[in-house]
Amino acid sequence: MRYLTTSEKQTFGLGKKFGRKLKGGEIIGLIGNLGAGKTVFVKGLASGLGIKNRITSPTFVLMKIYRIAKSKLQNPNSKLVHIDAYRLKSGKEILSTGAEEYFNKPDSIVIIEWADRIREMLPKKIKLVKITSEDKNKRKIIIN
Numbered sequence: 001m002r003y004l005t006t007s008e009k010q011t012f013g014l015g016k017k018f019g020r021k022l023k024g025g026e027i028i029g030l031i032g033n034l035g036a037g038k039t040v041f042v043k044g045l046a047s048g049l050g051i052k053n054r055i056t057s058p059t060f061v062l063m064k065i066y067r068i069a070k071s072k073l074q075n076p077n078s079k080l081v082h083i084d085a086y087r088l089k090s091g092k093e094i095l096s097t098g099a100e101e102y103f104n105k106p107d108s109i110v111i112i113e114w115a116d117r118i119r120e121m122l123p124k125k126i127k128l129v130k131i132t133s134e135d136k137n138k139r140k141i142i143i144n
């Protein structure tokens with residue numbers, strides 16, 4: 001699916017709509033340049049899952065875990081695992097975070113910013129979200 005957003009609010013809204021459709025067990029890879037809107041999309045996705053926490057990019061800690069509102073997914077202990085691979089030099093470095101223990105788990109949704117940097121370590125079944133910044137406000141978003 002292809003989308004065009006013309007504001008941060010629209011990118012957030014698209015992420016929120018996408019998040020509402022998730023069931024658990026998904027791995028979502030985000031690809032896009034610096035400032036493309038990846039974290040804004042994640043904030044919207046988290047909102048769609050009922051997460052009230054302030055979402056920030058885990059650039060320096062690599063991974064943050066948020067509890068998903070009980071009514072959003074069937075498992076009451078569901079988590080959103082937010083990973084940022086920007087600082088990783090190789091895909092193998094992701095293993096040190098313990099991220100793979102969340103891959104394909106029905107009680108977890110994993111979203112990875114800069115997924116293209118660790119592609120070789122990711123499971124084959126992954127949804128890709130490519131965000132291209134056309135100018136300051138325009139974003140072309142392709143969800144596969």
